[in-house]
Amino acid sequence: MNATEILQELLSPAGRADPFPLYAAVHRLGPVLPVTDDVFLVAGYAATDEVLRNSAFEIPSEPSDQPALQLMQRSILRANPPDHGRMRSLIAQVFTPRRVATLRPAIEAAVDGLLDDLLDDLQAEVDFMDRFAFQLPVTVICELLGVPPDDRHRFRPLASDLTAALELTDASDASADAAARELGEYFAGRIRDPGADGLVSALVAARDAGDGRLSDEELLANLILLLVAGFETTTDLLGNGLAILLREPGLVPDEAFVEEVLRYDSPVQVTTRTARNDAEISGTAIPAGAGLVLLLGAANRDPQRFPQPDRFDPSRTGNKPLSFGAGAHICLGNSLARLEATIAFSRLRERFASITPAGEPARRDRLVLRGYQSLPVRLLRA
DSSP: OOHHHHHHHHTSHHHHHOOHHHHHHHHHHOSEEEEETTEEEEOOHHHHHHHHHOTTEEOOOOOOOOHHHHHHHTSTTTOOTTHHHHHHHHHHGGGOHHHHHTTHHHHHHHHHHHHHHHHHTOOSOEEHIIIIITHHHHHHHHHHHTOOGGGGGGHHHHHHHHHGGGSSOOSOOHHHHHHHHHHHHHHHHHHHSOOSSSHHHHHHHHHHTOSSSOOHHHHHHHHHHHHHHHHHHHHHHHHHHHHHHHHOTTSOOSHHHHHHHHHHSOSBOEEEEEESSOEEETTEEEOTTOEEEEEHHHHTTOTTTSSSTTSOOTTOSSOOOOTTOOGGGSOTTHHHHHHHHHHHHHHHHHHEEEEEEOSOOEEOSOSSBOOEEEOEEEEEEO
């Protein structure tokens, strides 16, 4: 199987459902593989890390008339220097390690409230994704954004539809565009009435300062990105982690466990870059303008970096997965996601004597963002 065949298989339903054998096949061929003269697969850990940190590679930014892609290109997700740094510096102040640490009591309270609801309404079967994995991170990010509780139920289907535009396909997605428009209308209302404090009011003030730090379009796009990214990947991290605990209930769900979940079954499996000029990665020449498909999920299972990569082992030393990226575009909310997951898994262990499968789980049919649509479980209180 060559690189072209591997990429085609990754894009198939079977490849999306279980990409890991294909990642192993990539590693047998090399860290960087040409698919065509101007498209390359990057799967080695060192190679992927280098591309993510090297300013010679940038986010693809081809003009698009698709509303979903236009929205993303106006945000820090798809911006390149100098726009990326200008916008990121405004938002980063909310996600400093010190600021995130102050959120611990609020996260603990949110976790306990959700678990109380499960205990009060204990059923033979509970969908963990619906009742907990979505509810926790959406509660946290909506508190930061000042979004009222009554509005939060709207966001899971909208986020799912919007992020379909991130998949490796050229097809226009009408549902993604509809979600972009609906979220745009919602946050336009939040911008008109941002409240006295919080992140929305801070970004509105930056726009109103008139110093060019933030345009109207950038303000709207980044608020939508913060909402969607603020819970989408954390929801998948919680679901992927619980699925592992269901298979191996004796594991201790601590910080090391969360880090190994990120490595073993990353919520983000793929990202892309474009070469600004001629470059070389791991001995492979990359021509200017070439597109690079970075297989983050494969890099996290590179046997050159992680011994026995297909084995789930929270005791790994120096475990630094690339699940949240690296370099200038590393996910702003990565420390918040890690904190939410660590608290959640710890509290689940304390409050329930056992959590067991209650039916067939359903994966979302995605490659880029990997997670569960539903994960039915039975809970036995401690």
